Amino acid sequence: xxxxxxxxxxxxxxxxxxxxxxxxxxxxxxxxxxxxxxxxxxxxxxxxxxxxxxxxxxxxxxxxxxxxxxxxxxxxxxxxxxxxxxxxxxxxxxxxxxxxxxxxxxxxxxxxx
Amino acid sequence: xxxxxxxxxxxxxxxxxxxxxxxxxxxxxxxxxxxxxxxxxxxxxxxxxxxxxxxxxxxxxxxxxxxxxxxxxxxxxxxxxxxxxxxxxxxxxxxxxxxxxxxxxxxxxxxxxxxxx
Numbered sequence: 091x092x093x094x095x096x097x098x099x100x101x102x103x104x105x106x107x108x109x110x111x112x113x114x115x116x117x118x119x120x121x122x123x124x125x126x127x128x129x130x131x132x133x134x135x136x137x138x139x140x141x142x143x144x145x146x147x148x149x150x151x152x153x154x155x156x157x158x159x160x161x162x163x164x165x166x167x168x169x170x171x172x173x174x175x176x177x178x179x180x181x182x183x184x185x186x187x188x189x190x191x192x193x194x195x196x197x198x199x200x201x202x203x
Numbered sequence: 204x205x206x207x208x209x210x211x212x213x214x215x216x217x218x219x220x221x222x223x224x225x226x227x228x229x230x231x232x233x234x235x236x237x238x239x240x241x242x243x244x245x246x247x248x249x250x251x252x253x254x255x256x257x258x259x260x261x262x263x264x265x266x267x268x269x270x271x272x273x274x275x276x277x278x279x280x281x282x283x284x285x286x287x288x289x290x291x292x293x294x295x296x297x298x299x300x301x302x303x304x305x306x307x308x309x310x311x312x313x314x315x316x317x318x319x320x
Contacts, residue, residue, distance in 0.1 A: 124246045128297075128308060134239070136246035183308060185247070191291060192241050194310045 092118045094186045096195025103174055103202055111169045111198045113184035119164035120186035125157075128181040140167045174202040205230040207296050209311035217319050222281040224314045226268075226294035229275060236277045237295040238268055247293070253277065264288070289318045 093116040103109050113123055121142050126134040138159050139147045146159035158170040167186075171178055183197040210225040228234060238250040251262025258270040268279045277294060294311040 126247065134247060134249070134308070139246060181308065187243075191313065191315070192247075192293075194293075197308060 092116075092186075092188055092191070092193045094184065094193045094195045096184055096198055098198060099196055100199040101201070103200070105175055105202055106173055108170055108172045109174055109200060111171075111182055111184075111200075113167045113169070113186065113195050115165045115186040115188070115193070118186075118188040120167075120188055121164060122187045123161060123167040124185045124187075124192075125159060125167075125169050126183045126185070128183070134183065137169075171200065174200070176202045178202050205234065205296050205309050207294050207309050207311040209292075209294050209314050211314050212312065213315045213317065215317040215319060216284045218286055219283050222279070222284045222288065222316065224279040224292050224294075224316065226277045226279065226311060227275050228277060228294070228296045230296055235297040236268075236270060237297070238262065238266070238277075238279045239293045239295060240290045241293065242290045250279070250292075284316075284318045286318050286320075289316055291315050 095114045095116055097112045101109055123140040125137045127137050128134050136149050137152045137157060140159050140161040142161045142164050148154045156172055158172060161167040179201045181197055181199050184195045185192045206229045208227045214224060216222055236253045239247040240250050241247050250266050251260045251268055253260045253270045261267045266279055266281050268277050270277050291313045293313050296309050
């Protein structure tokens with residue numbers, strides 16, 4: 091099946107710094123990618139829908155200036171957490187669509203200290 | 204280590220007939236288990252979740268799933284399929300042992316449900 095690679099799988103950063111997470115579709119082109127966040131002991135929350143060549147669509151309550159999404163090509167979307175704070179610590183996962191199917195990255199565990 | 208196996212990549216049912224989507228999991232610790240649905244061009248929607256309370260979990264849109272530890276299964280069922288149920292369904296396992304910074308999620312490969320008239 092199709093492969094979505096997410097990098098890094100885990101990262102620790104200091105408060106106030108920025109962290110970039112990459113989501114790549116390795117063997118297919120994805121016009122739409124989704125970014126999710128999981129809070130501890132909770133299910134996933136959709137953060138934004140990323141469309142190649144256009145601005146991302148953010149869900150209500152998600153700060154677009156804090157969570158910058160760039161989808162510059164059909165195989166790459168990036169999520170940058172700017173000025174990270176400890177409350178941004180979470181598990182972030184992306185998915186990419188091809189046809190009617192979605193494929194998920196392996197996720198990124200972010201810890202802000 | 205944890206893993207999820209969705210046994211059927213495609214399931215086709217007639218409208219009004221029961222739906223069964225199978226999921227087996229493997230986890231070193233007591234897991235949390237979820238079922239998500241994704242309709243084309245939309246993000247995931249949570250159907251239901253199991254987190255160690257009742258083993259029979261009722262979700263939205265008439266779906267339910269039963270956690271069976273002895274069989275390491277968490278199959279999703281619905282008594283009567285509707286055309287709007289046609290979508291892709293994902294079974295997900297999370298290791299509840301981990302705390303802080305988010306629990307690692309492992310996704311099944313998905314099951315496409317087709318509902319025919």
